[in-house]
Amino acid sequence: MPFFIKRKKTRQIMVGNVLIGGAAPIAVQSMTNTFTHDISATVLQIKGLEKAGCEIVRVAVPDKEAAEAISKIKKKISVPLIADIHFDYRLAIASVKAGADGLRLNPGNIGSRKKIKAVVDCAKEHDISIRIGVNSGSLEKDLLKKYNGASAEAMVESAVRHVELLQSLDFSRIKISIKASDVNRTLNAYRLLSSKTDLPLHVGVTEAGGLYSGIVKSSLGIGMLLAEGIGDTIRVSLTRDPVEEVRVGYEILKALEIRRRGPDIISCPTCGRCKIDLFDIVKQVEEALISNLLPIKIAIMGCIVNGPGEAKEADIGIAGGDGTGILFKKGKVIDTFPQDKLVEVLLKEVDKL
Ligand code: SF4
Structure with a gap:
């Protein structure tokens, strides 16, 4: 870590076999854009991501077929696999049972406390982590009203609410992301969140766009946060082949002299x-x-x-x-x-x- 960066000390968690937070290296991750149920296409893409240095990969789980595919995908890859869940708690449970190393979900759209408890109990039983993924595009209605829109403060309140919910269920293997689609709001949200929690943070600018705007927004958003010592794992978002996301992720780390991978x-x-x-x-x-x-x-x-x-x-x-x-x-x-x-x-x- 270069002298001008004082990294914030966060709690450390394991995501599969990768350490996140504390003094662990800032991990580079990405997400597939294949249909997850198309096992051969998904494995092929993950292999390409592994080759580029991706350390954690996330797959969308929109249905039962996708959840079931996880066990077969897992057999053929070596990076930890995260199941990305929205709305249906049963898909989260099915993904964990199929061998997912972690879940990314937004407890707010999973529903009742009973359903969330069922997911948490399953996560505990299988010893996996959960990322609370707050996104400016899907905030709770009451917070949008209270803050007059999806402000950084509204996003932070949503994240804190979800953390407290999981902690009240005695679950602490948590990391958080709090992404907006513009750089300034993303920066403000992460700064505020970082002042309120020592849980590890996954940083990124969501829906950052195609190659040019995506690289610029991600480099600024992620790069400025990392330079301020905020962030334990990063995901660059590009409307492109996800391998490009990993390449850009390492270039950001390399440019800040935080981490070096390859020439x-x-x-x-x-x-x-x-x-x-x-x-x-x-x-x-x-x-x-x-x-x-x-x-x-x-x-x-x-x-x-x-x-x-x-x-x-x-x-x-x-x-x-x-x-x-x-x-x-x-x-x-x-x-x-x-x-x-x-x-x-x-x-x-x-x-x-
Ligand atoms: S190295 Fe030579 S070719 Fe390249 S920009 Fe400089 S002067 Fe031009």
Whole structure:
């Protein structure tokens, strides 16, 4: 953790085999967008997420078929699986019985205390955690009236209410999320919530949008909270392949120097001096190294203006020439290669490390 971040100490809980909160690393999670009952498609997507470093995965459980699919999915994956439940407490119970490692629910839409108690008893029996997931789009009517809309205060009151409900049932293996679809409200809600509880927090901006707005809103919302020491696990929300969410999650952690996973790739934006197809080279290298865990620095630069300088400082680097590139390793020139060979030789050198 860099010196300027003083992480808030939260209680630690286990989600499957992953520690959340306390001094545990800030975990990166995501959610599938396949039909959960389509077991092969869901497993395939989770495998892709695991490869990208996803540490907890959530699946939607809208019906009985989805709940039943969990036992088969669980056999083929290694990350903890969370069942996302709305409205029907029986689906929560069926998911836990099918082997889910955790539940994400909003006790407010599960119904009576009796139904919630049935879910909690089942969670206790199977030793799993529950995330209370408050969302600005589905707040209780009385709170919307009291606060004149889904304000940060209304969201916090909803979260506190749900926490107290679970605690009154003697359940404490809880984490909380309190997401709004805009950055400012999300920040205010988490700040206020963090001042009121020491339960671990799952942070994210909900429904953040497509690639551009989603990355910007998530980087600001999640990044500012993490910089203030708030947050124990993160989920970037993008209207895209969830693998992209995981990649962005790690980039946020990497940019704040909180956590490092895999190579740090430095590349220039290119300009009129660049005479190689740098965009394609960078894309190929990023994709080839998506599951590589080496904490190395790779510089891929378009020309000899800044290229050799950056490339020399990196563990491995390329400085582009005219249809060629000079390959550097630990500050030394290895050789000059034609551009269509650059990715191959760079990846070979990464392997040697
Ligand atoms: S490294 Fe070269 S090609 Fe890249 S932006 Fe700088 S001057 Fe342009």
